[in-house]
Amino acid sequence: MTGQSSSGPEQPTLSTRSVGVGRMGGSGRLGGRDAWWLAVRGGHLDGLRIALTAAASSIAALLVLVGGDIARRPTYLPYLPGLLTDRGLLPGVLLALALTCLPALAVAGFATRVGAARRSARLRTYRLSGASTADVRRVLGIEGALAGLLGVVGGLVLYAVLVGVIAEFGSPAPLRRDLVGGSSEIVGWHLAPAVGLRVADLLPHAWAIAVAAVVVPVAVLAAAHLAARSVDALTHADPPSRRPVRLAGRALPLLLAGGVLAVVLVAWIADGRANAAGLPVGALSVVLVVTGLLDAGEAAASSLADIVAPRTSRATVLLAARHVQATPRAMTRSGRFLVIACLVGGIAAGAGSTTLAARDVDVEFFSQSYALVGVLIAIAVGVGALALLVGVVEVIVTRRRLASATRAVGAPPGAVGRAVVLAAIAPVAPAVVLAWLAGAVAGGSSMSRGMGSPVSVPWGWIVVCGLVTVLLLALLLTPAFVASRRMARVTELRTAA
Amino acid sequence: MTSGPAARVAGLSLRFADRVVLDGADLVVERASSVAVTGGSGSGKSSLLLCLLGLLRPDAGAIEIDGSPVAFGRAGASARLRREKVGAVFQDGSLLPELSPRENVALAGMLAGLPAAEAATRAEELLDRLGVPAGSRSVDEFSGGEQQRIAVARALMNRPVLLLADEPTGSLDPATRNQVCDALFALPGELGCGLVVVTHDPAVAARADRRLRLVDGCLVEEVVAGMGR
Numbered sequence: 001m002t003g004q005s006s007s008g009p010e011q012p013t014l015s016t017r018s019v020g021v022g023r024m025g026g027s028g029r030l031g032g033r034d035a036w037w038l039a040v041r042g043g044h045l046d047g048l049r050i051a052l053t054a055a056a057s058s059i060a061a062l063l064v065l066v067g068g069d070i071a072r073r074p075t076y077l078p079y080l081p082g083l084l085t086d087r088g089l090l091p092g093v094l095l096a097l098a099l100t101c102l103p104a105l106a107v108a109g110f111a112t113r114v115g116a117a118r119r120s121a122r123l124r125t126y127r128l129s130g131a132s133t134a135d136v137r138r139v140l141g142i143e144g145a146l147a148g149l150l151g152v153v154g155g156l157v158l159y160a161v162l163v164g165v166i167a168e169f170g171s172p173a174p175l176r177r178d179l180v181g182g183s184s185e186i187v188g189w190h191l192a193p194a195v196g197l198r199v200a201d202l203l204p205h206a207w208a209i210a211v212a213a214v215v216v217p218v219a220v221l222a223a224a225h226l227a228a229r230s231v232d233a234l235t236h237a238d239p240p241s242r243r244p245v246r247l248a249g250r251a252l253p254l255l256l257a258g259g260v261l262a263v264v265l266v267a268w269i270a271d272g273r274a275n276a277a278g279l280p281v282g283a284l285s286v287v288l289v290v291t292g293l294l295d296a297g298e299a300a301a302s303s304l305a306d307i308v309a310p311r312t313s314r315a316t317v318l319l320a321a322r323h324v325q326a327t328p329r330a331m332t333r334s335g336r337f338l339v340i341a342c343l344v345g346g347i348a349a350g351a352g353s354t355t356l357a358a359r360d361v362d363v364e365f366f367s368q369s370y371a372l373v374g375v376l377i378a379i380a381v382g383v384g385a386l387a388l389l390v391g392v393v394e395v396i397v398t399r400r401r402l403a404s405a406t407r408a409v410g411a412p413p414g415a416v417g418r419a420v421v422l423a424a425i426a427p428v429a430p431a432v433v434l435a436w437l438a439g440a441v442a443g444g445s446s447m448s449r450g451m452g453s454p455v456s457v458p459w460g461w462i463v464v465c466g467l468v469t470v471l472l473l474a475l476l477l478t479p480a481f482v483a484s485r486r487m488a489r490v491t492e493l494r495t496a497a
Numbered sequence: 498m499t500s501g502p503a504a505r506v507a508g509l510s511l512r513f514a515d516r517v518v519l520d521g522a523d524l525v526v527e528r529a530s531s532v533a534v535t536g537g538s539g540s541g542k543s544s545l546l547l548c549l550l551g552l553l554r555p556d557a558g559a560i561e562i563d564g565s566p567v568a569f570g571r572a573g574a575s576a577r578l579r580r581e582k583v584g585a586v587f588q589d590g591s592l593l594p595e596l597s598p599r600e601n602v603a604l605a606g607m608l609a610g611l612p613a614a615e616a617a618t619r620a621e622e623l624l625d626r627l628g629v630p631a632g633s634r635s636v637d638e639f640s641g642g643e644q645q646r647i648a649v650a651r652a653l654m655n656r657p658v659l660l661l662a663d664e665p666t667g668s669l670d671p672a673t674r675n676q677v678c679d680a681l682f683a684l685p686g687e688l689g690c691g692l693v694v695v696t697h698d699p700a701v702a703a704r705a706d707r708r709l710r711l712v713d714g715c716l717v718e719e720v721v722a723g724m725g726r
Contacts, residue, residue, distance in 0.1 A: 313607055318613075319596075323595055326595035406591075408587070410579040410583075410608050
């Protein structure tokens with residue numbers, strides 16, 4: 001093929017600007033300016049990687065900002081003030097925020113690997129031009145830090161939006177009905193005006209900003225360095241196995257165990273022996289269900305693909321089915337965060353519902369507590385969906401040349417992208433819905449022992465959560481589909497593989 | 498299918514930034530004939546092919562495939578034209594690794610609306626004709642020459658009027674190159690399609706009915722004494 005380069009920005013950089021080669025000479029050390037330039041001018045693909053890393057970082061930054069702010073001035077954010085001003089509970093809230101922050105940072109680290117194969121080739125070019133391993137790590141570090149800092153800026157924007165929304169519309173508060181004897185019960189929720197909060201107070205405390213500005217970029221930098229272990233220049237990465245993997249045999253016993261356990265739990269609920277299902281059983285069921293869901297999702301999708309592929313007349317379905325078969329773990333690995341977040345969400349919903357159904361509980365306190373947990377779960381689900389998006393983008397990026405070639409033989413633009421998105425949703429969507437349901441049963445049965453009340457599972461609410469999660473997935477994966485159309489580029493066909 | 502040439506290119510011009518790649522290039526590809534296009538690196542050979550595929554919009558000029566103008570800028574229309582009238586083979590085969598050879602070939606037919614069973618049958622016929630076992634093995638397990646023949650079968654799936662090959666033997670050893678060339682250059686005579694092969698390899702170019710060289714953005718007839726097909 002001819003080696004012409006049009007304006008294709010994906011083609012890397014040393015051909016268009018002789019960077020660093022002279023500067024690397026004796027010491028083998030890139031100048032800071034050149035390292036910066038190499039980090040940010042790699043083309044659309046690097047831009048996409050930085051954007052995804054920054055998106056995950058911004059969620060982490062938001063959580064750090066909110067946590068820092070709550071720690072310094074608990075009454076500043078009027079969200080559920082009764083909970084945040086309780087000195088005994090404040091550490092628990094902060095811990096929950098920190099725990100939610102971890103998966104967001106993990107997704108940021110995951111995102112730094114997008115386009116790893118292509119980046120490896122580029123980094124190899126740097127090395128062959130005289131750069132040392134330290135130089136390469138420096139480039140990666142600058143990129144990671146840059147994405148982390150962008151994430152902090154994004155977090156500040158999200159924080160401002162959050163405070164602005166609370167100032168404008170108020171925060172959730174329970175609607176009560178007075179009962180005979182002076183007590184009250186919660187009959188619903190409404191948005192109570194935020195007293196004392198002004199739209200002008202859109203910035204978090206300076207201390208919180210300082211913490212976020214240090215913690216998030218450093219964490220992303222560390223994640224980028226970890227990711228660099230597998231993409232280091234001159235390190236040969238084995239191509240992923242494309243042999244179909246048969247998982248049904250291994251997953252079946254787990255699926256069976258999960259099913260039996262679910263039947264037993266439901267039987268306990270049905271005959272009023274819920275108190276017997278204690279925390280150990282609930283915890284065990286969670287472990288089994290998580291394992292079963294993930295393995296069963298892979299196995300079921302792979303088996304279904306095996307049935308569908310030879311029978312379909314739709315090219316997109318054939319591509320998706322064979323893709324699922326060839327790499328059954330690719331999407332479920334990315335979807336793991338999401339499934340776990342949904343499972344935890346289900347547990348919280350089941351536990352909350354059972355708690356509130358018990359007699360003699362502080363309804364207001366528990367309502368507010370579970371409402372706060374619900375917010376964190378919603379954030380975690382968003383982070384999980386983002387992780388899946390990162391996984392899908394990674395698959396699309398690694399298949400861009402094949403997507404271009406498929407388009408050249410007459411496939412409509414985006415056919416391969418559609419197949420990848422379909423292959424991503426098919427195994428994960430049922431697992432997500434099941435996770436909500438299984439979590440609710442496990443959470444309810446576990447909580448019933450401590451509370452001495454019958455298990456109460458909010459089935460309607462759980463089904464809504466499952467469907468909303470699937471819709472969120474579809475919504476989030478739309479940009480991946482659009483990206484796949486853009487990535488099936490003519491320039492790919494002009495470059496030898 | 499009309500009775501005119503397989504493809505007609507008139508006054509094709511293309512520039513990247515300030516570099517002129519094609520400068521009023523003209524080309525007629527007759528049915529049942531082959532054309533080899535040679536030229537130095539960066540001379541615009543692949544760009545010419547991508548224009549013929551409707552994937553690269555020229556600055557000026559027109560292209561007709563089987564009498565139908567290529568609609569640049571209308572992705573759906575140009576994709577349909579590629580599905581129905583053009584087949585393409587690339588240097589590395591560009592096969593989908595998770596599909597079997599038969600599925601790789603049948604995919605092109607399914608994209609054109611063929612029922613799965615009919616596409617599979619036709620794919621098997623083509624693979625059999627080109628000497629590649631259909632099987633269910635991954636295409637990664639086939640040799641480079643076999644992969645290229647699978648790519649040729651995929652390109653022939655929808656009985657194209659025009660077959661385009663971009664350095665189809667660029668990554669093959671001489672013996673395998675000859676096998677692929679034997680299969681490729683026999684097609685115009687057997688199927689009545691036009692064949693355009695872009696190549697650096699004089700031995701491959703020598704097999705074509707016509708040899709053109711891209712010089713300064715124009716296609717110039719190349720006459721090599723003593724070298725015929």
